[in-house]
Amino acid sequence: MDELQAKHRKEAKDLQSRITQKKKQATKKTRKGVNDECEQLERELKERQAKELAALDGDGNSGEEGSEEDAQAAVRQSEHDAQPSDGAVPSLEGPSMSDDTTEGIPKGGLYREPHQSRKPNRAKARLARRAAEQEATIKEAKEEVKNIPSQRDIERKKMLAAFKERGLQEKEIRADGHCLYSAVSDQMAQLNLDMKPKIETKVVEDGERENEVPTYRKVRRAAADWIQQHPDDFAPFLEEPLEEYVRKVRETGEWGGQLELLALAKTFGLDINVLQAQGGVEKIEGGGDAEKALWLAYYRHGFGLGEHYNSLRKAP
Template identity: 55%
Template sequence: MADAPEIPEAIEGLQVRHRKEQRDLVSRITQKKKQASKKTRKGVNDECERLEQELKERQARELAVFRGEDPDEAPALEEDEDTAAVEVVVVVGQVNGVAKAVENLTIGPAKNEEHTPERNGPGKKQNRAKARLARRAAEYDALVAQAKEEAANMPDLREQERTRMEQHFGKYGVVVKEIRADGHCLYAAVADQMETRGLGLKPRIQVKTQEEAKLPDYKRVRYAAADLIESSPDDFAGFMEEPLEVYLQKIRETGEWGGHVELMALAKSYGVEINILHSDGRVDKIEPGDDVKGQGAKEIWLGYYRHSHGLGEHYNSLRKVS
């Protein structure tokens, strides 16, 4: 058995980049399908197929250019038999948000396959290489088709979560107000609640004087949270993994997501009880503090979502039914 020829460093680098591009595309496709609804699923599937085909064709052209061939005549997925094998991870579905995959599908020369020297003219070697590539390309396409079929049959976690949330709305007399998923959703949802319930956005405790009229509502809520934390740093220091100044700057000036710490600060700053409804029916209550608790504190309601938006965790405003 003849030893396989060494892979030139330039080819190896090209193959490393191709593998990374294939893995990145799998991640993009997985994310797109997670976000797709029943109405948009067909369009998303078509787009994913187009992205896969474009990647195949572009990588084939790059290989052709490297070999000095005409890139316009290069078939997708075709490689010289002496180049490194391309390792592809094909996503075949998701269960509770965790991807299952068929790993290490090889497109290129098999490890134990003998490198057959050219014996009968230049055409013979090329035909054998094309036959092997065609066979492996067919195996790849079959696995992709299987992945798409299994993904289509997986439970739609987004739709299930929305359905379960809606089942609880009547119990609490609320309807959902969709908030844009842009990193400011917690603050925008609180702003919507305060305004629609006639409570206003002026906090009880305000450390810094801001030109509030010029700030968007979600920004005013961000400043209210930061001001409260700044006024009582010892109450929140145990929740921080970075210096106070850095933490406050992220709240005031960036699109950093808000969480439980910011909700505690806002409950105290505005003197309201914040109720957070989950899809399983659980309601987390965040109290405004001892100086307000028991004095008829106003309530606001937020809906917490884990699967319904591409960025991850998300808050919507739950308005009281008129």
């Protein structure tokens, strides 16, 4: 029983940690579904643990305690015996009773068995006690989780310290899947850098007007064309065909990462510095002027969709 209780406490704590992570990552659109899922997980855990406790009690009991099912069957049989079908009052004839020994009882009368109080159902009491202990364990686990700083808060605190140390301030970019390309285009606009790629590329498709194409879309297309024209530099790192990967970079809202940053550094001839939460800076060289390097902030936990890039600039 001690081992089972320890196992149940660990399962409750693990589940609470999972629920906390799920709720942190939920968006406005997915919050209701996540809450329903979490409630279902808690309900399933309680039911399974109650069954395990009941099974252990059933295996370990004998004699007058018995299992919960045996106790309930005994109660039902007792009630049945106490109420005969013909409606007669249950009684027993007295053993060899005579007028001398049955004073106050008519000769040939009936001897009624004294009322016996029903014993408490010990199996049910144990189950109730175990359920209360489980509730207390889950509540305790929830309180512990509340006191643990979230990864998001820790990351944000470290980033703010890194900004202050390097004299930088942040411009938040919308977390929509295009954040890397939007941050790069924002940086290039701030530094008045030419957005013309080194290679021939169709940043403006047939039928589009130059001023109607969002700058992040032009940056996406430039990265896609560079990857497509330099397959030997990128294909070994892909888990899918190069053409399909290029299509996603060019046409969808697929997140960008290390490979896209390298492609952009090369095609625009720029150096890109990526500041991370631990204070380190990842430098991606593109052969540009170090004084006009792009600065991006990289978050792993700070935004609902996952990894995210913001644009940085010198603090006033």
